[in-house]
Amino acid sequence: MATSFKAIATATLTSTATSITFSSIPQTYTHLWIMGQAGTTATDAPAIYARPNNITSSSYDYANIYVDSGGITQRNALNTDRSLGLLDMTDSTANSSNTGFEIVYPLYKGGLGNNTYLFNANSQRTATSVSNQASWGVSNVNDTNAITSIVFSLQGSGTRSFAAGTKITLYGLD
Amino acid sequence: MPTNTFEHIGTTVVSGSSTTSIVFSGLSSWTNVIFVGRIQPNATTTQMNVNLGGTQIFQQMYSTGTSGTALPVTSRYTGAGSCDLTVNGCTSAGGGGVSFKAHLIKNGGSQGFFLCEAGFEFNAGRMEYTVSNCFSPTNVTSITLGFFGQVIKAGSTISAYGVMI
Numbered sequence: 001m002a003t004s005f006k007a008i009a010t011a012t013l014t015s016t017a018t019s020i021t022f023s024s025i026p027q028t029y030t031h032l033w034i035m036g037q038a039g040t041t042a043t044d045a046p047a048i049y050a051r052p053n054n055i056t057s058s059s060y061d062y063a064n065i066y067v068d069s070g071g072i073t074q075r076n077a078l079n080t081d082r083s084l085g086l087l088d089m090t091d092s093t094a095n096s097s098n099t100g101f102e103i104v105y106p107l108y109k110g111g112l113g114n115n116t117y118l119f120n121a122n123s124q125r126t127a128t129s130v131s132n133q134a135s136w137g138v139s140n141v142n143d144t145n146a147i148t149s150i151v152f153s154l155q156g157s158g159t160r161s162f163a164a165g166t167k168i169t170l171y172g173l174d
Numbered sequence: 175m176p177t178n179t180f181e182h183i184g185t186t187v188v189s190g191s192s193t194t195s196i197v198f199s200g201l202s203s204w205t206n207v208i209f210v211g212r213i214q215p216n217a218t219t220t221q222m223n224v225n226l227g228g229t230q231i232f233q234q235m236y237s238t239g240t241s242g243t244a245l246p247v248t249s250r251y252t253g254a255g256s257c258d259l260t261v262n263g264c265t266s267a268g269g270g271g272v273s274f275k276a277h278l279i280k281n282g283g284s285q286g287f288f289l290c291e292a293g294f295e296f297n298a299g300r301m302e303y304t305v306s307n308c309f310s311p312t313n314v315t316s317i318t319l320g321f322f323g324q325v326i327k328a329g330s331t332i333s334a335y336g337v338m339i
Contacts, residue, residue: 004335063293074237076237107211112331136291136305138301140270
Protein backbone atom coordinates (compact mmCIF):
# COMPACT_ATOMS: atom_id res chain seq x y z
CA MET A 1 0.00 0.00 0.00
CA ALA A 2 1.22 3.45 -0.78
CA THR A 3 1.98 5.82 2.01
CA SER A 4 -0.67 8.53 1.77
CA PHE A 5 -2.42 7.22 4.89
CA LYS A 6 0.26 7.22 7.56
CA ALA A 7 0.16 6.07 11.15
CA ILE A 8 1.48 8.89 13.33
CA ALA A 9 1.07 7.20 16.68
CA THR A 10 -0.76 4.34 18.39
CA ALA A 11 -1.74 4.26 22.04
CA THR A 12 -2.30 0.79 23.46
CA LEU A 13 -3.14 0.52 27.12
CA THR A 14 -1.52 -2.24 29.14
CA SER A 15 -3.29 -1.06 32.28
CA THR A 16 -6.23 1.20 33.02
CA ALA A 17 -5.90 4.93 32.40
CA THR A 18 -8.17 7.91 32.88
CA SER A 19 -6.96 9.60 29.70
CA ILE A 20 -5.04 9.01 26.50
CA THR A 21 -3.16 11.87 24.85
CA PHE A 22 -1.74 12.40 21.40
CA SER A 23 0.59 15.35 21.74
CA SER A 24 2.97 17.21 19.44
CA ILE A 25 0.91 16.20 16.43
CA PRO A 26 3.01 16.91 13.31
CA GLN A 27 1.79 19.83 11.24
CA THR A 28 2.92 18.20 8.02
CA TYR A 29 -0.32 16.53 6.87
CA THR A 30 -3.52 17.89 5.39
CA HIS A 31 -6.06 15.92 7.44
CA LEU A 32 -6.11 13.65 10.49
CA TRP A 33 -8.01 10.38 10.86
CA ILE A 34 -8.39 8.40 14.08
CA MET A 35 -9.50 4.80 14.45
CA GLY A 36 -9.88 3.22 17.82
CA GLN A 37 -11.40 0.57 20.00
CA ALA A 38 -12.02 1.38 23.64
CA GLY A 39 -13.29 -0.31 26.74
CA THR A 40 -13.90 0.99 30.21
CA THR A 41 -13.95 -0.30 33.74
CA ALA A 42 -16.95 1.90 34.48
CA THR A 43 -20.47 0.50 34.59
CA ASP A 44 -22.52 3.67 34.20
CA ALA A 45 -22.20 4.37 30.49
CA PRO A 46 -19.76 7.25 30.45
CA ALA A 47 -19.44 9.14 27.19
CA ILE A 48 -16.10 9.27 25.43
CA TYR A 49 -14.58 12.69 24.99
CA ALA A 50 -11.99 13.46 22.34
CA ARG A 51 -10.90 17.01 22.92
CA PRO A 52 -8.69 18.77 20.38
CA ASN A 53 -6.09 20.94 22.09
CA ASN A 54 -7.49 19.64 25.40
CA ILE A 55 -10.24 22.25 25.48
CA THR A 56 -12.34 21.25 28.47
CA SER A 57 -14.80 24.13 28.59
CA SER A 58 -18.34 24.02 27.22
CA SER A 59 -17.12 25.09 23.81
CA TYR A 60 -18.48 22.22 21.75
CA ASP A 61 -21.56 21.90 19.55
CA TYR A 62 -22.68 18.72 17.87
CA ALA A 63 -25.37 17.14 15.74
CA ASN A 64 -25.74 13.43 15.30
CA ILE A 65 -27.89 10.57 14.16
CA TYR A 66 -28.18 8.06 16.93
CA VAL A 67 -29.69 4.59 17.00
CA ASP A 68 -30.20 2.07 19.77
CA SER A 69 -32.92 -0.32 20.85
CA GLY A 70 -35.23 2.66 21.31
CA GLY A 71 -35.10 3.55 17.62
CA ILE A 72 -33.36 6.23 15.63
CA THR A 73 -33.20 9.88 16.60
CA GLN A 74 -31.30 13.01 15.80
CA ARG A 75 -29.75 15.19 18.46
CA ASN A 76 -28.25 18.63 18.50
CA ALA A 77 -26.47 20.24 21.44
CA LEU A 78 -24.78 23.58 21.84
CA ASN A 79 -22.20 24.85 24.29
CA THR A 80 -21.51 21.49 25.82
CA ASP A 81 -18.34 19.85 27.05
CA ARG A 82 -19.33 16.69 25.17
CA SER A 83 -16.89 16.72 22.33
CA LEU A 84 -18.26 13.76 20.39
CA GLY A 85 -21.97 13.93 20.86
CA LEU A 86 -23.48 10.80 22.30
CA LEU A 87 -20.87 8.10 22.24
CA ASP A 88 -21.62 6.23 25.42
CA MET A 89 -20.01 3.04 26.57
CA THR A 90 -20.09 0.75 29.55
CA ASP A 91 -18.76 -2.65 30.38
CA SER A 92 -18.86 -4.23 33.78
CA THR A 93 -16.43 -6.91 32.63
CA ALA A 94 -13.79 -4.45 31.52
CA ASN A 95 -13.89 -5.50 27.91
CA SER A 96 -11.13 -3.84 25.95
CA SER A 97 -13.06 -3.23 22.78
CA ASN A 98 -16.72 -2.59 23.36
CA THR A 99 -16.68 0.69 21.45
CA GLY A 100 -15.23 1.10 17.99
CA PHE A 101 -14.94 4.56 16.49
CA GLU A 102 -13.36 6.79 13.92
CA ILE A 103 -12.92 10.55 13.85
CA VAL A 104 -11.87 12.64 10.86
CA TYR A 105 -10.40 16.11 11.30
CA PRO A 106 -10.34 17.82 7.88
CA LEU A 107 -7.94 20.73 7.66
CA TYR A 108 -6.69 20.24 11.22
CA LYS A 109 -4.07 22.95 10.84
CA GLY A 110 -6.79 25.60 10.87
CA GLY A 111 -7.23 28.60 8.65
CA LEU A 112 -10.96 28.27 7.99
CA GLY A 113 -12.70 29.12 11.24
CA ASN A 114 -13.57 26.77 14.05
CA ASN A 115 -12.34 23.20 14.00
CA THR A 116 -15.17 20.98 12.77
CA TYR A 117 -14.86 17.22 12.57
CA LEU A 118 -16.83 14.06 11.84
CA PHE A 119 -17.24 10.97 13.98
CA ASN A 120 -18.74 7.48 13.71
CA ALA A 121 -19.05 5.06 16.58
CA ASN A 122 -20.58 1.77 17.50
CA SER A 123 -20.81 0.60 21.09
CA GLN A 124 -21.93 -2.67 22.59
CA ARG A 125 -22.84 -1.50 26.03
CA THR A 126 -23.58 -4.94 27.48
CA ALA A 127 -23.46 -8.51 26.31
CA THR A 128 -26.95 -8.27 24.88
CA SER A 129 -27.40 -7.03 21.36
CA VAL A 130 -30.35 -4.84 22.29
CA SER A 131 -27.91 -2.57 24.05
CA ASN A 132 -25.90 -1.88 20.95
CA GLN A 133 -25.83 1.71 19.88
CA ALA A 134 -24.40 3.58 16.94
CA SER A 135 -23.82 7.24 16.33
CA TRP A 136 -22.77 9.33 13.33
CA GLY A 137 -22.27 13.03 13.63
CA VAL A 138 -20.31 16.24 13.56
CA SER A 139 -18.70 18.28 16.32
CA ASN A 140 -17.57 21.86 16.30
CA VAL A 141 -15.28 23.45 18.88
CA ASN A 142 -14.94 27.19 19.29
CA ASP A 143 -11.25 27.12 18.55
CA THR A 144 -9.53 28.21 15.35
CA ASN A 145 -6.02 27.11 16.28
CA ALA A 146 -4.18 24.26 14.66
CA ILE A 147 -4.83 20.97 16.43
CA THR A 148 -1.58 20.00 18.10
CA SER A 149 -2.97 17.56 20.64
CA ILE A 150 -6.04 15.38 21.17
CA VAL A 151 -6.96 14.11 24.62
CA PHE A 152 -9.33 11.19 25.12
CA SER A 153 -11.13 10.88 28.42
CA LEU A 154 -14.39 9.61 29.84
CA GLN A 155 -17.33 11.50 31.19
CA GLY A 156 -16.93 11.98 34.92
CA SER A 157 -13.97 14.28 35.37
CA GLY A 158 -11.26 11.68 35.55
CA THR A 159 -13.07 9.31 37.87
CA ARG A 160 -13.59 6.65 35.21
CA SER A 161 -10.96 4.71 33.36
CA PHE A 162 -10.31 3.17 29.98
CA ALA A 163 -9.70 -0.56 30.21
CA ALA A 164 -6.44 -2.27 29.43
CA GLY A 165 -6.40 -3.25 25.78
CA THR A 166 -7.90 0.01 24.59
CA LYS A 167 -6.14 0.92 21.37
CA ILE A 168 -6.33 4.16 19.42
CA THR A 169 -4.32 5.06 16.32
CA LEU A 170 -3.81 8.53 14.87
CA TYR A 171 -3.24 8.74 11.11
CA GLY A 172 -2.09 11.60 8.93
CA LEU A 173 -3.30 12.04 5.35
CA ASP A 174 -1.13 13.81 2.78
CA MET B 175 -1.50 1.70 -13.52
CA PRO B 176 -1.33 1.54 -9.74
CA THR B 177 -2.43 -1.61 -7.95
CA ASN B 178 -3.26 -2.35 -4.33
CA THR B 179 -2.80 1.21 -3.28
CA PHE B 180 -4.19 4.17 -1.38
CA GLU B 181 -2.62 7.06 -3.19
CA HIS B 182 -2.85 10.80 -2.85
CA ILE B 183 -4.28 12.04 -6.15
CA GLY B 184 -4.12 15.68 -5.18
CA THR B 185 -5.21 18.46 -2.87
CA THR B 186 -6.90 21.63 -4.03
CA VAL B 187 -6.56 24.71 -1.83
CA VAL B 188 -8.69 27.65 -2.91
CA SER B 189 -6.88 30.94 -3.25
CA GLY B 190 -8.24 34.33 -4.19
CA SER B 191 -11.92 35.17 -4.22
CA SER B 192 -13.28 33.96 -7.53
CA THR B 193 -13.32 30.16 -7.39
CA THR B 194 -16.82 28.81 -7.88
CA SER B 195 -16.08 25.09 -7.96
CA ILE B 196 -13.40 22.50 -7.33
CA VAL B 197 -12.96 19.86 -10.01
CA PHE B 198 -11.22 16.51 -9.76
CA SER B 199 -10.74 14.88 -13.13
CA GLY B 200 -8.81 11.90 -14.42
CA LEU B 201 -10.62 9.54 -12.08
CA SER B 202 -10.82 6.74 -14.65
CA SER B 203 -7.65 5.08 -13.38
CA TRP B 204 -9.04 4.28 -9.97
CA THR B 205 -11.34 1.60 -8.64
CA ASN B 206 -12.66 3.95 -5.96
CA VAL B 207 -11.80 7.42 -4.73
CA ILE B 208 -11.94 8.91 -1.23
CA PHE B 209 -12.39 12.63 -0.67
CA VAL B 210 -11.72 14.56 2.54
CA GLY B 211 -12.09 18.29 2.94
CA ARG B 212 -13.49 21.40 4.48
CA ILE B 213 -14.95 24.16 2.35
CA GLN B 214 -16.82 27.36 3.08
CA PRO B 215 -18.78 29.80 0.89
CA ASN B 216 -17.20 33.19 0.52
CA ALA B 217 -20.15 35.37 1.30
CA THR B 218 -23.69 34.12 1.54
CA THR B 219 -25.48 31.13 2.93
CA THR B 220 -25.87 28.28 0.50
CA GLN B 221 -25.85 24.51 0.15
CA MET B 222 -22.89 22.38 -0.78
CA ASN B 223 -23.33 20.21 -3.84
CA VAL B 224 -21.58 17.72 -6.09
CA ASN B 225 -21.95 17.01 -9.78
CA LEU B 226 -20.91 13.56 -10.99
CA GLY B 227 -22.15 14.05 -14.52
CA GLY B 228 -25.21 12.49 -16.08
CA THR B 229 -28.68 12.51 -14.57
CA GLN B 230 -28.25 12.03 -10.87
CA ILE B 231 -30.46 11.09 -7.98
CA PHE B 232 -29.79 11.29 -4.31
CA GLN B 233 -31.09 10.17 -0.94
CA GLN B 234 -30.25 11.78 2.37
CA MET B 235 -30.84 11.54 6.07
CA TYR B 236 -29.88 14.36 8.32
CA SER B 237 -29.84 15.85 11.79
CA THR B 238 -30.65 19.50 12.26
CA GLY B 239 -32.59 19.23 15.50
CA THR B 240 -33.08 22.04 17.95
CA SER B 241 -30.67 22.05 20.85
CA GLY B 242 -31.60 19.71 23.64
CA THR B 243 -34.26 17.83 21.76
CA ALA B 244 -34.40 14.41 20.20
CA LEU B 245 -36.30 14.37 16.92
CA PRO B 246 -37.02 11.78 14.26
CA VAL B 247 -34.32 11.57 11.65
CA THR B 248 -35.43 13.28 8.49
CA SER B 249 -34.82 12.11 4.95
CA ARG B 250 -35.34 13.42 1.45
CA TYR B 251 -35.00 12.19 -2.09
CA THR B 252 -34.81 13.87 -5.45
CA GLY B 253 -33.50 13.59 -8.96
CA ALA B 254 -31.45 16.41 -10.41
CA GLY B 255 -28.50 17.45 -12.51
CA SER B 256 -26.40 17.54 -9.36
CA CYS B 257 -26.79 16.44 -5.75
CA ASP B 258 -27.15 18.40 -2.53
CA LEU B 259 -24.66 17.33 0.07
CA THR B 260 -26.17 19.51 2.77
CA VAL B 261 -29.75 20.43 3.55
CA ASN B 262 -29.18 23.88 4.94
CA GLY B 263 -26.73 26.51 3.88
CA CYS B 264 -23.34 27.05 5.39
CA THR B 265 -22.96 30.62 6.54
CA SER B 266 -19.56 32.12 6.04
CA ALA B 267 -19.88 34.18 9.21
CA GLY B 268 -19.75 31.34 11.69
CA GLY B 269 -18.37 27.89 12.05
CA GLY B 270 -15.53 26.39 10.13
CA GLY B 271 -17.13 25.50 6.83
CA VAL B 272 -18.49 22.14 5.77
CA SER B 273 -16.34 19.24 6.87
CA PHE B 274 -16.91 16.16 4.80
CA LYS B 275 -15.58 12.80 3.75
CA ALA B 276 -16.88 10.87 0.78
CA HIS B 277 -16.30 7.65 -1.07
CA LEU B 278 -16.81 7.46 -4.80
CA ILE B 279 -17.55 3.85 -5.64
CA LYS B 280 -17.29 3.38 -9.37
CA ASN B 281 -18.75 -0.10 -9.86
CA GLY B 282 -16.21 -1.07 -12.44
CA GLY B 283 -16.64 2.18 -14.32
CA SER B 284 -20.28 1.64 -15.19
CA GLN B 285 -21.88 3.74 -12.45
CA GLY B 286 -20.95 6.10 -9.63
CA PHE B 287 -22.05 6.07 -6.00
CA PHE B 288 -20.89 9.12 -4.07
CA LEU B 289 -21.41 8.32 -0.38
CA CYS B 290 -20.86 11.47 1.64
CA GLU B 291 -20.95 12.55 5.28
CA ALA B 292 -21.00 16.30 5.82
CA GLY B 293 -21.33 18.40 8.94
CA PHE B 294 -21.12 22.06 9.82
CA GLU B 295 -22.37 24.94 11.93
CA PHE B 296 -25.01 26.77 9.93
CA ASN B 297 -26.86 29.15 12.16
CA ALA B 298 -25.74 30.73 15.42
CA GLY B 299 -24.17 27.58 16.69
CA ARG B 300 -26.79 25.27 15.25
CA MET B 301 -25.27 22.18 13.70
CA GLU B 302 -26.22 19.95 10.79
CA TYR B 303 -25.03 16.45 9.98
CA THR B 304 -26.04 14.93 6.64
CA VAL B 305 -25.45 11.52 5.09
CA SER B 306 -26.03 11.36 1.34
CA ASN B 307 -25.80 8.97 -1.54
CA CYS B 308 -25.53 10.64 -4.91
CA PHE B 309 -25.94 8.18 -7.76
CA SER B 310 -24.96 8.61 -11.39
CA PRO B 311 -25.89 5.90 -13.92
CA THR B 312 -22.85 6.70 -16.06
CA ASN B 313 -19.11 6.24 -15.69
CA VAL B 314 -17.77 8.98 -13.41
CA THR B 315 -14.49 10.35 -14.67
CA SER B 316 -14.59 13.71 -12.93
CA ILE B 317 -16.52 15.39 -10.16
CA THR B 318 -17.28 19.00 -9.37
CA LEU B 319 -17.75 20.20 -5.80
CA GLY B 320 -18.90 23.58 -4.58
CA PHE B 321 -21.84 25.65 -3.42
CA PHE B 322 -24.90 26.54 -5.44
CA GLY B 323 -24.07 29.76 -7.24
CA GLN B 324 -21.53 30.91 -4.70
CA VAL B 325 -17.83 31.61 -4.61
CA ILE B 326 -15.72 29.35 -2.40
CA LYS B 327 -13.75 31.04 0.34
CA ALA B 328 -9.96 31.09 0.14
CA GLY B 329 -8.40 28.41 2.27
CA SER B 330 -11.09 25.86 1.49
CA THR B 331 -9.34 22.55 0.90
CA ILE B 332 -10.29 19.19 -0.62
CA SER B 333 -8.04 16.16 -1.01
CA ALA B 334 -8.63 13.12 -3.19
CA TYR B 335 -7.16 9.66 -2.62
CA GLY B 336 -7.29 6.91 -5.17
CA VAL B 337 -7.88 3.29 -4.25
CA MET B 338 -6.90 0.59 -6.72
CA ILE B 339 -7.59 -3.02 -5.84
